Amino acid sequence: MTNELTKLIQASEMLKAIAHPIRLAIVQLLENDKRMSVTAIHEALNIEQAVASHHLSILKNKGVLSVDREGKHCFYFLKHQRLAEIVVCVNKCQE
Amino acid sequence: MTNELTKLIQASEMLKAIAHPIRLAIVQLLENDKRMSVTAIHEALNIEQAVASHHLSILKNKGVLSVDREGKHCFYFLKHQRLAEIVVCVNKCQE
DNA sequence: TATAAATATCTATATATATTGATATGACTA
DNA sequence: TAGTCATATCAATATATATAGATATTTATA
Structure with a gap:
């Protein structure tokens, strides 16, 4: 396979x-260097805890988010702040 | 459903x-206001004609590309030039 | 160590997307 | 109008992703 x-x-x-x-909404939520726990995210988006956790793990596994555990809380954040630009960009392209 | x-x-x-x-490659190919026919695209990417046509129609239906027919040729181009930025951005985020 | 809070995982079903090869349609040209 | 070039669609199978509910794991604390 080629490079x-x-x-x-x-x-x-x-x-x-x-x-x-849901994952687009999560990325939007984490713009500007924000760090949020799973609970904070599931409450902010009004979705089940398991649903939030599931989508967060997809975003983490694909290199979109990183996570820091602090006690019982896991704080998720954008691995590359630049990724928030994608959301802004695609939103501008909705005619 | 909310707005x-x-x-x-x-x-x-x-x-x-x-x-x-393949569709990412097509968007990259059409950066800088380029317009390309289905044949030109399938040759440039070294994929079957039917495959190129199929992916082009997906991109058109989802509002990414537009098309102009000129005689036997269909010229595809980015509907929003801004969309090429997404490709640049996501490429920069590959660590 | 028993409990509670926070997070992650599992299971099952439904739905969507990808892939390939064959064929159809549309539009020029001899 | 028959042929051919350019493009689009179809059909079938494989693969991947989504959704929802239940449950497990991890960590802190009483």
Whole structure:
């Protein structure tokens, strides 16, 4: 497999991770260096805890988010702040 | 359904359209206001004609590309030039 | 160590997307 | 109008992702 193809696949995996309504909302929530716990996110978005946790783990596994545990809480944040730009950009392109 | 949710769904549909290796390659190919026919695209990417046509129609249906027919040729181009930024951005975030 | 709070995982079903090869449609041109 | 070039669609199978509910794991604290 060519290097170029590998890059395309990796980039599309990351985009695919973001390309879901709940996960897009999570990325939006974490703009501007915000750090939020699973509980804070599930309450902010009004979704089940298990649902939030599930989507957060997808975003983490695909390199979109990172996590720091502090006691009982897990604080998630954008691994690359730049990724928030994608959300802004795609929102601007909705005619 | 709330207006906010509708926006999230639309934005994620558009991102989902781009989140595929071949379709990402197509968007990259069409940066800088380029216009390319189906044949030119399938040759440039070294994929079957039917495959190119299929992915182009997905991108068109999800609002990523537009098309102009000129005789036998269909020229595809980015509907919003801004969308190329997404590709640049996600590429920069591959560590 | 028993309990509670926070988070993650599992199971099952439903739904969507990808892939491939074959074929159909549309539009010029000899 | 028959042929051919360009593009689109179809059909079938495989693979992946989503959704929801139940339950397990981890950590702190009484």
